[in-house]
Amino acid sequence: MKSFPPRSIPDVRDGLTREERVVLWMLGTLERERGGRNVPTAMLYGRVVEHIDISVPELQRILARFIGPQG
Structure with missing residues (x-):
């Protein structure tokens, strides 16, 4: 079974990933x-990279x- 990193799985409440949630919060x-x-x-x-490891293309x-x- 393939394992996915938890940060890439959308939250069931609103469909946002952890990265998306951090970007919205910082915005x-x-x-x-x-x-x-x-x-x-x-x-x-x-500001976002202070909280998560993300590249410019990902942002x-x-x-x-x-x-x-x-x-």
């Missing part, structure tokens, strides 16, 4: 700190998923 925190202004991706990445994939299909 909300930074938006509050910045008075509701947009958060630069580099700033978000810097971009998560952000793209949050935005949804464009077109």
Whole structure:
């Protein structure tokens, strides 16, 4: 049986993985700190990597998923 890392399994409550949850949490925190202004991706990445090991492409994939299909 193949074993999956626990961080890649979506939570049954809302379908978010641990990485996605951390990104959303940090995004909300930074938006509050910045008075509701947009958060630069580099700033978000810097804060997220303090909590989880994630690459820039992984963060971009998560952000793209949050935005949804464009077109």
